[in-house]
Amino acid sequence: MASIEMIVAARARLRGHARRTPLLSSPFLNDIAGRRIFVKAECLQHTGSFKFRGGWAAVSSLDPAVRARGVIAFSSGNHAQGVALAAKLHGVPSVIIMPSDAPKLKIANTRALGAEVVLFDRATQDRDALGAELSAERKLTLIKPFDEPQVIAGQGTTGLEIAEQAEEEGVRAAEVLVPCGGGGLSSGIALALEASAPTFRVRPCEPYGFDDTARSLASGQIERNATLTGSICDAIITPQPGNITFPILRRLSGAGIVVSDDEALRAMAVAFTRLKIVVEPGGAVALAAALFHGEQLDEEDAIVVTSGGNVDADVFAKALALHG
Amino acid sequence: MASIEMIVAARARLRGHARRTPLLSSPFLNDIAGRRIFVKAECLQHTGSFKFRGGWAAVSSLDPAVRARGVIAFSSGNHAQGVALAAKLHGVPSVIIMPSDAPKLKIANTRALGAEVVLFDRATQDRDALGAELSAERKLTLIKPFDEPQVIAGQGTTGLEIAEQAEEEGVRAAEVLVPCGGGGLSSGIALALEASAPTFRVRPCEPYGFDDTARSLASGQIERNATLTGSICDAIITPQPGNITFPILRRLSGAGIVVSDDEALRAMAVAFTRLKIVVEPGGAVALAAALFHGEQLDEEDAIVVTSGGNVDADVFAKALALHG
Numbered sequence: 174m175a176s177i178e179m180i181v182a183a184r185a186r187l188r189g190h191a192r193r194t195p196l197l198s199s200p201f202l203n204d205i206a207g208r209r210i211f212v213k214a215e216c217l218q219h220t221g222s223f224k225f226r227g228g229w230a231a232v233s234s235l236d237p238a239v240r241a242r243g244v245i246a247f248s249s250g251n252h253a254q255g256v257a258l259a260a261k262l263h264g265v266p267s268v269i270i271m272p273s274d275a276p277k278l279k280i281a282n283t284r285a286l287g288a289e290v291v292l293f294d295r296a297t298q299d300r301d302a303l304g305a306e307l308s309a310e311r312k313l314t315l316i317k318p319f320d321e322p323q324v325i326a327g328q329g330t331t332g333l334e335i336a337e338q339a340e341e342e343g344v345r346a347a348e349v350l351v352p353c354g355g356g357g358l359s360s361g362i363a364l365a366l367e368a369s370a371p372t373f374r375v376r377p378c379e380p381y382g383f384d385d386t387a388r389s390l391a392s393g394q395i396e397r398n399a400t401l402t403g404s405i406c407d408a409i410i411t412p413q414p415g416n417i418t419f420p421i422l423r424r425l426s427g428a429g430i431v432v433s434d435d436e437a438l439r440a441m442a443v444a445f446t447r448l449k450i451v452v453e454p455g456g457a458v459a460l461a462a463a464l465f466h467g468e469q470l471d472e473e474d475a476i477v478v479t480s481g482g483n484v485d486a487d488v489f490a491k492a493l494a495l496h497g
Numbered sequence: 498m499a500s501i502e503m504i505v506a507a508r509a510r511l512r513g514h515a516r517r518t519p520l521l522s523s524p525f526l527n528d529i530a531g532r533r534i535f536v537k538a539e540c541l542q543h544t545g546s547f548k549f550r551g552g553w554a555a556v557s558s559l560d561p562a563v564r565a566r567g568v569i570a571f572s573s574g575n576h577a578q579g580v581a582l583a584a585k586l587h588g589v590p591s592v593i594i595m596p597s598d599a600p601k602l603k604i605a606n607t608r609a610l611g612a613e614v615v616l617f618d619r620a621t622q623d624r625d626a627l628g629a630e631l632s633a634e635r636k637l638t639l640i641k642p643f644d645e646p647q648v649i650a651g652q653g654t655t656g657l658e659i660a661e662q663a664e665e666e667g668v669r670a671a672e673v674l675v676p677c678g679g680g681g682l683s684s685g686i687a688l689a690l691e692a693s694a695p696t697f698r699v700r701p702c703e704p705y706g707f708d709d710t711a712r713s714l715a716s717g718q719i720e721r722n723a724t725l726t727g728s729i730c731d732a733i734i735t736p737q738p739g740n741i742t743f744p745i746l747r748r749l750s751g752a753g754i755v756v757s758d759d760e761a762l763r764a765m766a767v768a769f770t771r772l773k774i775v776v777e778p779g780g781a782v783a784l785a786a787a788l789f790h791g792e793q794l795d796e797e798d799a800i801v802v803t804s805g806g807n808v809d810a811d812v813f814a815k816a817l818a819l820h821g
Contacts, residue, residue, distance in 0.1 A: 200610070258524075486817040493810040
């Protein structure tokens with residue numbers, strides 16, 4: 174199980190490798206939100222998202238002999254790049270299984286980060302069988318994207334930094350809004366804050382129609398999304414909360430907050446104008462929640478994680494054209 | 498005169514007020530440039546540019562009784578916002594004299610940061626006479642944009658941070674590429690590095706056609722730009738190097754590097770895709786120099802300052818459409 178001890182150990186392993194991303198602020202954001210807002214800019218992490226933390230934590234935790242054989246991951250996005258770079262910097266091979274219709278740039282980036290990319294046809298091939306075959310053949314270790322204790326521990330290092338940086342800013346109590354897919358980042362931060370800033374509370378944020386975590390938290394049991402397509406917030410769309418992450422969130426987090434795609438785009442434009450950072454739609458849902466759904470927050474101060482910035486130029490230009 | 502002692506003193510006054518901006522990197526940048534590149538992201542500074550440092554350093558250095566009467570500045574851009582916020586946070590009034598045809602958003606932002614904005618008509622009014630009249634009447638202190646020792650000292654704190662952060666990254670010798678208008682940032686960084694990282698050398702960077710500093714360094718005396726309009730790099734267009742800044746650059750900096758507007762736009766797109774930061778055209782010229790004019794660099798490592806991110810959405814969208 175993921176624990177604060179694992180998060181502290183992960184922080185030691187990440188030191189000098191992961192970036193301590195800044196906690197940004199702007200009086201203009203405070204004016205829009207009607208409260209103080211602080212933005213933990215994980216889009217500035219290596220590979221453009223927090224996923225590098227979990228990738229590094231998992232790869233670095235492996236027994237050296239096991240690690241040397243290599244790692245494998247399924248991902249068409251941020252987890253792929255995080256694991257690929259972590260493996261490359263450890264000098265071990267990585268295999269990333271991606272759908273053949275994934276964006277060419279993401280495939281190229283993952284290859285450029287040193288991974289062997291294996292493409293599969295969504296219509297005709299069984300991704301899991303392909304992965305199992307490759308893993309068995311080459312004795313690769315699977316790095317799951319969120320439901321894996323070392324990955325949760327790596328993401329949780331974000332929470333330790335939030336606690337330190339918020340104290341420097343004089344924040345005494347806050348709600349910590351986190352974009353939530355499978356819940357690796359939210360649950361890791363929740364564990365970190367339970368130990369290091371117990372007056373802070375995580376609030377998972379999701380797009381309308383893909384609010385499996387919000388509904389699961391409301392019902393007390395794991396609920397699934399009706400569909401997995403149709404949101405621009407692709408980075409945080411998962412079938413359901415994880416079996417490891419959900420119990421952590423049920424114990425520690427407040428209610429979920431749900432935002433529209435348009436609000437996510439608007440938050441991207443605000444981040445462009447006021448913070449000078451690039452945020453992808455899924456990475457902007459927590460900022461959107463703080464800016465446009467403040468009535469759902471109890472504490473005076475809000476800390477927001479912008480979890481990733483891997484957005485195509487045309488989507489970003491659309492956000493600016495609509496709301497810039 | 499500006500000195501390392503003034504820079505160290507300015508750093509102490511800026512602590513807890515200015516942001517220690519991150520030093521970013523990406524393997525993809527290194528691949529384009531053919532060397533290691535580190536990016537000092539001053540676009541993430543308060544008000545979106547390094548100008549807050551100089552504004553804070555100058556305002557905080559004033560005798561409290563003098564400061565209480567207020568400050569005044571001429572600027573249509575980043576200096577206006579830096580001085581306005583520094584004055585506001587000191588609880589003293591600021592008057593910013595701006596041309597009446599300045600972008601509405603910049604006027605609105607400067608007002609929102611607490612300044613009294615006085616507009617003048619470029620065609621019919623004498624800006625300096627207007628400023629002198631207001632200063633005399635209200636006993637305001639003029640904060641010049643670059644040719645002012647305390648402003649140079651404030652900008653120089655960027656150089657102290659570069660020296661520390663580069664050491665953490667294992668950089669032993671480097672050329673430090675800095676967008677250069679009047680030379681406040683370049684000369685401040687040069688003074689800071691002379692004391693704290695003497696194997697580092699500043700290289701001022703400018704757009705084609707507005708390369709007064711490069712030509713002045715080549716001739717050994719102050720040269721003027723032929724014109725002041727027609728570049729998209731508006732933030733760094735000045736008539737000539739400063740009388741205080743130029744002797745510092747002549748003594749300490751290497752040759753200037755000149756880039757095209759299109760290269761600046763290309764560098765903005767690279768910063769979007771690879772670093773997830775928003776850089777304005779003038780703030781991107783040093784990154785453009787490192788990426789596209791590497792043959793003019795001697796050292797293996799390059800450190801680049803992205804000095805500001807206050808760019809309109811349509812200009813940014815253009816950079817992405819052309820090069821994203």
